[in-house]
Amino acid sequence: MALILVGEDDLDVTELLLILLEDAGHETVHVDNGEAAVEAYARSRPDLVLLDVAMPGALDGLEVTRRLRVLEGAGDRGRVPVMLLTARALEEDRRSGLAAGADAYLVKPFEIDEMLQTIDSLLA
Template sequence: MKRILVVDDQQDIRELVRMTLEIDGHEVHEADNGQAALKLAGQLGPDLMLLDVMMPGGIDGLEVCRRIKQQASAGTPAHMKVVMLSALGMKADQRNGLAAGADGYLTKPFSPRELLAVVARMV
């Protein structure tokens, strides 16, 4: 069982992801904005963060990813993987996610099977 933090401002997306991952036996935590994501990542030390790119509140997913990867030595586990979950599916968007430090990129909409395959590769 892996600890996974799901970060998305849309509750229905978080619910779908949580239910899919819990059925697969994972421990799932949720955040609805970038600030909460950073706080929970430091507290929980998840194995994987599934992170939306576009979120309200001043800190988008790309910035969360940058901070997580920069803070790996300051309390956030270095082993934590980050997968961007985004409706932004252009190659440039994917490059931006990877440039921010993401370990993977999954474009919305995605199927539960796609999600489970990405999670299996990451953890």
């Protein structure tokens, strides 16, 4: 199906996401910080990016999203959907995520069916 780049630093959440995505027929590439997410994006050219907002290092998920949008503008590739999956539940946080360039914003804990449906919708 699709190649999904997963940027998540929590090991339990990572394991769950990778199992769910692979069971749904997707291939995955996992990184645990923002810098690695930008590098993996450039290297692997995923069909969708799934990012936590709060990751260790200099780049959080919002800044990674901004940088991916810049890379898209400089390349010959179309827009790659970005889904932020985060514990930040305030409306202000959601607006910040969408303003950074995210296509979807899901709050942890998330409903598995909702996440998978959102991914299917973004990939359609």
